[in-house]
Amino acid sequence: MCLAIPGQIVELVPGGHLATVEVSKVRRTINVDLLEPTPEPGEWVLIHVGFAMSRISDAQAAEQLRLLAMLGEDAQAMEELEGYRFENG
């Protein structure tokens, strides 16, 4: 649960709160209420338990993906991302 998964914002879901992110070609919905200002499409964020918690650079996102792979947690991170089920609120 302390996994930090990098994701790139693809688009903001109308109505606020949520955004679509993509990582390794997988798209899922996450909550962006913990970031001010709201992240823009193209920006990378670190995701914890379905919430964007911090804004990161492209280079940091690549570094974080690599770190997850080296810690043997990349599959688990993708499983978590694919496991988010709250896309309709």
Added chain:
Amino acid sequence: MKFVDEFRDPRLIRQASDEIRRLADPSRHYRIMEVCGGHTHAIYRFALADLLPPNIELVHGPGCPVCVLPMGRIDEALSLVDEQQAIFTTFGDVMRVPGRHGSPLERKARGADIRMVYSPLDALKIAREHPDRHVVFFAIGFETTAPSTALTLKRARQLGVSNFSVFSNHVTIVPAIRAILDSPDMRLDAFIGPGHVSTVIGARPYSFIARDYAKPVVISGFEPIDLLQSIVMILRQFRDHRADVENQYQRTVPWEGNLPALRALAEVFELRPYFEWRGLGFISQSALKLRRDYAPWDTEARFEMAAVRVTDPNAAQCGEVLKGVLKPHQCKLFGRECTPERPVGALMVSSEGACAAYFNYVHRRAAAAV
């Protein structure tokens, strides 16, 4: 230097390792605690101790949420499944934590409605899909995950979802560090501060460690080079006779933390007068409970619950390992009765627990070498 070749920049790793050797005073011993379980995992995975001189000892701290959870909390929450026919939801790490009558996973295999979720919002969604059932979310984690629970509760209130409640086991890291500093059997010289927790709380809450206890604190990232650089920064403080809070992980951790997350925490939670930590005992003002406004969504306010206290199995020495008094392999059960496949204590459950990390990297590596 087994893993050096796969480091992103082996040259930087060697430089940092050499710098550590230059800075470390050979006439003294340094005990540095990495507070965060994610750091513990990285330290074992990358065999970082092999890159340090023998007089620098890394002590594994309490920053693994399932490891510090007292066993009784699991039993207490699971009792609702029996008594209220509630749906029990929680994160994957909790599913394997042993309770007195088995882990949530084992209870699920015996037919209880227990569901693993990846986000507290998923638990809320299950509640909305099953308006006739009560859904409990067993919330756990430090300040990294607590804001997500807070926002989920705000959403539940906003949507008027009445069949959802949170059993909060959220804990805060700073009181635990203070308890460790005040504990007579802990002799620590410095701290590697947690990375992700600090993205939420910032660096300021650690200032008492430098000011009142004169111990250096360096907030660190998770890459091998981050951890080595943090140790360099700590040793420079010793060389210069300073004790400061420094931030090696500036690329992600703002000094003042994440303000929307801190606001959400303050709005939904308040500090409990005290809370039990496995291995550390009762620590005052170290955990979060729901504020009175959120009582309808607070499992503990809503249902009659017996406070269950379960003592750890006698032979297990989780407490000593948690406090860094024993190394994982010095526990009598390590690698025999207690393994990641069949954990007796929670330190063996999570990849962030010192015992699981030690077992997966040091123990298996040694076994493979035989």
